[in-house]
Amino acid sequence: MNDSVDASPLPDLTFARTPAPDLSAAASDLRMATFRLARRLRAQRAVDTMSDGQFAVLAALTVHGAHTLGQLADRERVTAPSMNRTVTLLENAGYLTRTPDEVDRRKVTIDLTDDGRAVVDETVRRRDAWLEEALSSLAPDEREALARAAEIMRKMAER
Amino acid sequence: MNDSVDASPLPDLTFARTPAPDLSAAASDLRMATFRLARRLRAQRAVDTMSDGQFAVLAALTVHGAHTLGQLADRERVTAPSMNRTVTLLENAGYLTRTPDEVDRRKVTIDLTDDGRAVVDETVRRRDAWLEEALSSLAPDEREALARAAEIMRKMAER
């Protein structure tokens, strides 16, 4: 276990707020709810010996296709040596492959193996299975409220 | 900088889902929205050289008061030696104090210093300030939808 799945990296802080009572209470509530649900979701994973950072690489390859090392490092906002290490671990585990670029021989193309794809699929399946179960036990109008909120939250996150 | 503030530990995966189209699409949307907003919020912090794990300790002390080492380790789901190391770093940085327990002299009481409290306050202030700003630019009915959703999300996270 390399990863405290249900720990609290960012605890949900309930504080008395001072300015603009309506908005600030809403902000605190939304912050707490977001962190708690994210933590709960993060606890669902397919290979629980895999770190978030490793899984993020597999997921990026799934969503955006093959990358060079530098592209992966940029996307995940880590340095090239850090990404290199992560990629090496994933390569050794059989989840991805490194292939020299035929055109520019300084580059390597990194892509998922079938096993790597399976890990991503299974993790996503577990997370959404848990969420679907939770959603199915809600009232229809509650589900609708969440659907609406999800759209707004994504818009906010893009600010 | 010890911490990739805006990296993507758990990328937002958009997949074609197979079963129960309504619920599964809703689940994917909510998962994505939750992770994105959480990531965006996490990027707001007072001391950007402080890890999430260190901040979590300060926040726990703020919310729940003084702890023994064992209590902190249990709360954050790490081992006692790990927590001991984190506490030592925070103690050296001047954010908390260790005091031997007068009654049971095996124990130590760990509590915030004024500096530690200031870090927590400032981080929470920044996060909520960002959120308040974002909320204030929404339509009133959107804010209402988020408020309702926050309540439901908290309920779901407790499952």
Add this chain to the structure above:
DNA sequence: TATTGTTATACTCTATAACTATA
């Protein structure tokens, strides 16, 4: 003996600096 905290040691993930190969 059991509990609480600490130290010893090791492995992962991160970084910066230096190096190799290629453009």
Add this chain to the structure above:
DNA sequence: TATAGTTATAGAGTATAACAATA
């Protein structure tokens, strides 16, 4: 010279095992 990737090295965070002090 500049770029892409890698290797060398070090610090932070995690763990398990062993130890010291106290109950």
